[in-house]
Amino acid sequence: MLEIRDLHASVEGKEILKGISLTINRGEVHAIMGPNGSGKSTLAKVLAGHPQYEVTKGEVLYEGRNLLEMPPDERARAGIFLAFQYPIEVPGVSNSQFLRLAYNEKRKHLNEEELDPLEFKDLLKERAKIVEMDESFMSRSVNEGFSGGEKKRNEILQMAVLEPKLAVLDETDSGLDIDALRIVAGGVNKLRNADNAIVLVTHYQRLLNYIVPDYVHVLAGGRIVREGGKELALELEEKGYDWIKNMGTERSALGAR
Amino acid sequence: MSTQIVKEENSYSLAHQELQNESGGVALWVKRLRDEAFESFTLNGFPTPEQEEWKYTNVAQIARAKFETVVGRDVASEITPEQIAPFVYEEAKSSRLVFINGVFNERLSSLEGLPRGVVAINLAEALAEGEQAALVREHLSRGAGFDGQPFTAFNTAFLSGGAFLFFPKGQTVETPVHLLFLSSSSDERLLSFPRVLIVAGRESSATVIESYASMGDGEYLTDAVIEVVLEEGARVRHYKVQNESEQSYHIARTVAELGRNSSYNSTAITLGAKLSRHDITVNFKREGAECWIDGLYIVEDGQHADTHSVIDHQLPHCTSRQLYKGILDGKSRAVFNGKVFVRHGAQGTDAIQTNRNLMLSDDARVDTKPQLEIFADDVKCAHGATVGQLDEEELFYLTSRGLHPDLARNLLTYGFAEEVIDKIKVDSIKAQLDEAVLNRLNARLEAL
Numbered sequence: 180m181l182e183i184r185d186l187h188a189s190v191e192g193k194e195i196l197k198g199i200s201l202t203i204n205r206g207e208v209h210a211i212m213g214p215n216g217s218g219k220s221t222l223a224k225v226l227a228g229h230p231q232y233e234v235t236k237g238e239v240l241y242e243g244r245n246l247l248e249m250p251p252d253e254r255a256r257a258g259i260f261l262a263f264q265y266p267i268e269v270p271g272v273s274n275s276q277f278l279r280l281a282y283n284e285k286r287k288h289l290n291e292e293e294l295d296p297l298e299f300k301d302l303l304k305e306r307a308k309i310v311e312m313d314e315s316f317m318s319r320s321v322n323e324g325f326s327g328g329e330k331k332r333n334e335i336l337q338m339a340v341l342e343p344k345l346a347v348l349d350e351t352d353s354g355l356d357i358d359a360l361r362i363v364a365g366g367v368n369k370l371r372n373a374d375n376a377i378v379l380v381t382h383y384q385r386l387l388n389y390i391v392p393d394y395v396h397v398l399a400g401g402r403i404v405r406e407g408g409k410e411l412a413l414e415l416e417e418k419g420y421d422w423i424k425n426m427g428t429e430r431s432a433l434g435a436r
Numbered sequence: 437m438s439t440q441i442v443k444e445e446n447s448y449s450l451a452h453q454e455l456q457n458e459s460g461g462v463a464l465w466v467k468r469l470r471d472e473a474f475e476s477f478t479l480n481g482f483p484t485p486e487q488e489e490w491k492y493t494n495v496a497q498i499a500r501a502k503f504e505t506v507v508g509r510d511v512a513s514e515i516t517p518e519q520i521a522p523f524v525y526e527e528a529k530s531s532r533l534v535f536i537n538g539v540f541n542e543r544l545s546s547l548e549g550l551p552r553g554v555v556a557i558n559l560a561e562a563l564a565e566g567e568q569a570a571l572v573r574e575h576l577s578r579g580a581g582f583d584g585q586p587f588t589a590f591n592t593a594f595l596s597g598g599a600f601l602f603f604p605k606g607q608t609v610e611t612p613v614h615l616l617f618l619s620s621s622s623d624e625r626l627l628s629f630p631r632v633l634i635v636a637g638r639e640s641s642a643t644v645i646e647s648y649a650s651m652g653d654g655e656y657l658t659d660a661v662i663e664v665v666l667e668e669g670a671r672v673r674h675y676k677v678q679n680e681s682e683q684s685y686h687i688a689r690t691v692a693e694l695g696r697n698s699s700y701n702s703t704a705i706t707l708g709a710k711l712s713r714h715d716i717t718v719n720f721k722r723e724g725a726e727c728w729i730d731g732l733y734i735v736e737d738g739q740h741a742d743t744h745s746v747i748d749h750q751l752p753h754c755t756s757r758q759l760y761k762g763i764l765d766g767k768s769r770a771v772f773n774g775k776v777f778v779r780h781g782a783q784g785t786d787a788i789q790t791n792r793n794l795m796l797s798d799d800a801r802v803d804t805k806p807q808l809e810i811f812a813d814d815v816k817c818a819h820g821a822t823v824g825q826l827d828e829e830e831l832f833y834l835t836s837r838g839l840h841p842d843l844a845r846n847l848l849t850y851g852f853a854e855e856v857i858d859k860i861k862v863d864s865i866k867a868q869l870d871e872a873v874l875n876r877l878n879a880r881l882e883a884l
Contacts, residue, residue: 227836228836229836230828230832250835250841251832251835251836252835252836252838252840252841252844254836255835255836255837255838256838260836260837261836263833266833267829267830267833269830269833269834269847269848269851270851270852270854271850271851271852271853271854271855271857271858272847272848272850272851272854276847277834280839280843280847281834281838281839284838284839284840284843288838320851320854337837341837341838
C-alpha cells in the first residue's frame with residue numbers, strides 16, 4: 180500500500196529526515212517510536228503533504244502512485260488520513276458542517292451520491308458512538324474550546340467518518356488521561372480492519388498496550404535505528420531512549436522483514 | 437473651492453431656516469440647540485483629510501454634492517407595508533419604528549408587541565413639551581455633543597424627528613425594538629438625519645436593532661447620531677446593520693454612557709454604502725460597568741468603510757471587550773482606528789481590543805490603528821491587530837481532510853465572519869448575515 184524509499188525531508192532548510200525506508204501493507208499496524216526531535220512527526224506531516232516540509236530526496240509510492248506529486252486534498256480523497264498531534268481550531272465552522280463537506284468530497288471522488296444534512300446526521304450519530312462523543316460537539320466550532328482529549332477524540336471521529344485506507348495517528352495519545360486513552364484506542368481498534376493500515380506515531384509505549392502493533396520502528400536522528408515486533412516497544416520502555424541514542428545509526432538485524 | 441462650500445452651506449441654511457420657522461410645538465431649547473449646531477457646522481464645514489480623525493476617509497464627495505433635505509416634504513406616502521416587509525425582522529415585527537429618509541412614519545410602524553411601560557416614540561413628539569420632555573432634555577446632545585464633530589453638528593442643526601426609546605426601571609424587555617431607517621432615494625440626492633436617544637432605566641434589560649437599507653439605488657447621505665444612556669445595572673444589546681445602497685454615503689455616530697454595573701453589548705455590521713464611517717464611543721461614567729463592542733465589515737470593490745472607536749475607562753473596575761473583523765475583497769478599503777483610554781485612577785480596568793482583517797484581494801487596503809493609552813497602574817489591558825490572508829495551518833488542516841483548496845478558503849472566510857455573527861442573539865439578523873456572507877462567497881457553500 181505504501182512504500183517509502185530513502186526519504187529525506189527538511190523544514191526551513193534544516194534536514195530532519197535523513198533516509199527513511201518503510202513498507203506498509205494493508206491490514207498492518209505500524210508503530211513509529213523515537214525520542215523528541217527524532218523526526219517522527221515530520222514523517223507524518225510529509226505523508227499528509229504539509230506545505231512547510233520539503234522532500235529533498237527519495238520517493239513515496241501509495242498504491243503504486245507517486246504520493247509526493249499529489250496535493251494534500253487529493254491524498255485525503257485517495258484515502259490518506261493524518262490525525263494531527265495538535266488539531267487545529269477552526270472558529271465559526273461547525274464540526275458537522277465540516278465533516279459533511281469532507282465526507283461528501285470523498286463521496287464525489289468515488290462517484291457516489293452526496294448525503295444531505297439529515298442523512299449525514301444519522302451517519303454522524305452512528306460514528307460518534309465509536310469515540311463516545313456527545314452530539315453537542317457536532318454543532319460546536321471545529322475543535323474550538325475543546326479540551327486536549329476532546330480534540331484527539333474528534334480526530335478519531337473524523338477518521339471514523341472518512342474511513343481512510345491509511346491512517347497516520349501523530350501522537351494521538353499525548354496529553355490523554357487513562358479514560359480518554361482507552362476511548363481513543365478503543366475507537367481505533369474498532370476502525371482497524373484487514374483492508375486498512377494504521378501508523379501510530381508515539382513517544383510512549385503506553386498506547387501500544389491498547390493498540391497492539393504488528394511492527395515497531397524506532398527513529399533517532401532522522402533515521403530508523405531499530406525495527407522489530409511489538410516486544411521492541413516493551414524493551415524500549417524498559418531501557419529508555421538513551422539505549423537507542425547510544426546505538427547511533429547502526430541498524431538492527433531484528434528488522435521484521 | 438471655499439466659495440463653493442459657502443454657497444452649498446447657504447443652501448443648507450435655507451433649509452435650516454425653513455425648519456426653524458416651521459410652526460409646531462418644538463421647545464425653545466431645541467430651536468436654540470439647532471441654531472448653535474448650525475453655527476458650528478457653518479464655521480467648521482465638512483472635515484478634510486488634514487484633520488487627524490479624517491486622515492484616511494475623504495468626504496470631499498459629500499462636501500461637493502448638493503443633497504436635499506426633506507424638511508416640509510412628504511416622501512413616504514406612496515410606500516406600502518409590502519415594500520418594507522423584506523427589511524423587517526421577524527422577532528420585531530410588532531415592535532418596529534419605521535423611518536423613511538429619516539422621518540418617522542407611523543403608518544408603517546407597529547408597536548403593539550411592546551410591553552406596557554416601554555416608551556418607543558417619534559423623537560419629535562418627545563421634543564414637544566410632552567411628558568418625556570424633561571428626560572429627553574436631560575440627555576439629548578449630552579453624550580454626543582457637536583464640538584469638533586462636523587457631522588453631529590450637521591445632524592443636530594436639523595434635529596426634528598427620530599426615535600426616543602425608554603425602558604423603565606426593573607423591566608426586562610424580551611422583544612427587540614427595531615428602528616428601521618429606509619431610504620427611498622433614487623433620482624434625488626436626499627439627506628437623512630436619523631437621530632436616536634435610548635435611555636435604559638435602572639436594572640432594565642433591552643435589545644435594540646438599528647438597521648439601514650434602501651429601496652432605491654440613489655446617491656443619498658445618511659448622517660445618523662445615536663445616543664444610548666444606561667442607568668445603574670441596565671443591560672442593553674444594540675445591533676446596527678448597515679446595508680445602504682451601493683451609491684450612498686453613510687456617516688453614523690454612536691455614543692453610549694454607562695452607569696454603575698451596567699452592561700452594553702454592541703454589534704455593528706457594515707455591508708453597504710459606497711463610503712461609510714461609524715464612530716462609536718463608550719464612556720464608563722460609573723464603576724463596575726462592562727461592554728462588548730463587536731463589529732464586522734465586509735467590503736467589495738469600490739467600497740470604503742471606516743470605523744473609529746473610543747472606549748474610555750474613566751473610573752475603576754470596568755471591563756471592555758472589543759472584537760472588530762473585516763473581510764476585504766476587490767479594490768476596497770477599510771479603516772479601523774480604535775482608542776482605549778484608561779484614565780488616571782481607573783484601577784482594575786480590564787480591556788482587550790482586537791482588530792482582524794482578512795484580505796481576499798491584493799488590491800484591497802486596510803489601515804488599522806489600535807491605540808491603548810494607560811494612565812493607571814493596576815490594570816489588565818491587551819490589544820492587537822492583524823492583517824492577513826487565511827491561516828496556512830488551518831488551510832492545510834481542511835485540505836488534509838479532502839476539501840479542495842478553494843472550498844477550504846471559502847469555508848475559512850465564512851468561519852472568520854461567523855465569529856462575530858455567531859454571538860448575535862436575534863436569529864433573523866444572524867440568518868440575514870449568513871446569507872450576505874455566503875452570497876459574497878458565491879461558492880458551493882450554499883450547500884451548507
